[in-house]
Amino acid sequence: MKQYDYIFTGSGLSALMTVSKMILSQKFQTKSILLLDENAKETNDRTWCFWDQKETLWEPSISKKWDSVLFANADFKRNLELHPYQYNKIQGLDFYNQLLELIANQKNIDFVQEKVLAIEESESIVLVKTESQSYSCSQVFNSIYNPSLVTNQSKYPLLQQHFAGWFIKTEKPIFNPEQATFMDFSVAQKGNTRFMYVLPTSETEALLEYTLFSKDLLSKEEYETEIENYIQKLGIQNYKIVEKEFGNIPMTCYPFWKHNTQNVINIGTAGGWTKASTGFTFKNSDQKSTELVSFLETQTDFRKFHKKTKFWWYDLLLLDILDQKNETGAAIFSALFHNGNSPLILKFLDEKTSFWEDLQVIWKCPKGLFINALLRRLFRF
Structure with missing residues (x-):
């Protein structure tokens, strides 16, 4: 059984951010680190957006920036000037490639494509079991979300930010590539919170997402019907679908941090790092990962990490x-x-x-x- 100092169960956004900042700090070069994930991170499986005032660590992955966004509902439209912020778009594969290339150059870090089955903690070590073998370590960073923690209680509400998106290319110029649509509530609400989200990258190319903040998911057909209706509303007649994406982000204030132990910490969505009121994940994970790496430089008891604000x-x-x-x-x-x-x-x-x-x-x-x-x-x- 191979022994590590740190094991990351799951290698999504929060794990990759945390590991990259550990590398850049140059204070963990003597620590052995293992990332475990059944997904090789070789596909463009999601799109992240965030705003910031300056260049960030993720600059090589940013494919588009906007200085202005549109907010709209059935009664009004407002152009929102964001200065000193910019709205940034990152495609998942670009982000994975940037960080996995950095990780691959580190002699003290291994990436293994295996599905994690269990985490077992004792007084002296933490054991991580996969489908094929087991690994031991001193501390675990877990980003594998356990939905039953939230669904089996009623004190804290659980909503979903769920969406379907189409990357489309039109025959004629239709989009303003200098302005994203942040929220367009002019679509029928149908008793929910529903809006369209549009990220144009040229006059003929954009990602259109039909998004809801609600308890229940829709059928695939209903999402796509609403996207088609919105495309018609924009006056688009001829277009092709380049790519599709579907997503579902839990929105909850459930105190995931109460499940942290001295040597196992929950991060990312599994640790409540998603901004509960909006579902925004990228910026929150960026901030939390920075705080976590700083914490690791001086402390070891993960139960002391979280601070409620x-x-x-x-x-x-x-x-x-x-x-x-x-x-x-x-x-x-x-x-x-x-x-x-x-x-x-x-x-x-x-x-x-x-x-x-x-x-x-x-x-x-x-x-x-x-x-x-x-x-x-x-x-x-």
Whole structure:
């Protein structure tokens, strides 16, 4: 049985970010590291977007940047100037290639394509079992999501950010490649929170995603019918579908960190690193992975890593509202973006605002919904 200092079970976004920052810190060169994943990360299986004010570690993977985005609903449209931020698009395969190339050049890191079956912790070691063998280590970073932790409880609501996307190429110029559509709530809501998301990369090419924040998934046909309807609404007649993607991101404030032990930490979606109120994963994982690597340089007890903040409470109130009244999502986001300060809203979603700045953002939202949600939540605790 081979022994390592650290084992990563799963090699998705959060694991690759954390390992890359461990490499760049140059403080873990004497540590042996193993990444285990049944997926070789050789396909373009997803698209990530995030905003930032500066160049980041992920610059080689960014395929498109926008300085402006569009917000719309059935009643209004607003162009949101993002300065000093830019909205960035990364395709999954570009990200995997960038980080796996970095990892492949490290003599102290192994990547093994095997499915993880179990993690067993004792006083002295942690054992990781795969379909073919077992590995031992001092500490484990687990990013394999266990949905039963959330579905088997009722204290914290669970919604899904689920979507279908088509990369299309049109015969005639139709898109504005200098502006992404952040949220378009003009589509029929049908008792849910539903919007279109458009990422144009040229006048004839774009990713169109039909997205919901709701409890239940749709049939594949319903997602695609709505994308077809939106394409017709844009006046597009002739186009071809280049690629498709489907996704489902859990949105919950469930305290995953309570399952961390001294030597096993849950990261990524499995650790609650997804921004609960929006489903944004990339930026949150970027911030959390930086914090985790810094933590590792001075501490070893993973139970001490997580810190609950005011933003956890803000997210919880929004999820409580959408759990009870899912159809109110369009009104909440529309109130926020109708005349709100766009850069301040992005700063708020990045969890970087002061309490005074929080109030400037929150005050734009429907107050009655949030007051009632707060009162209900106080009684649940």
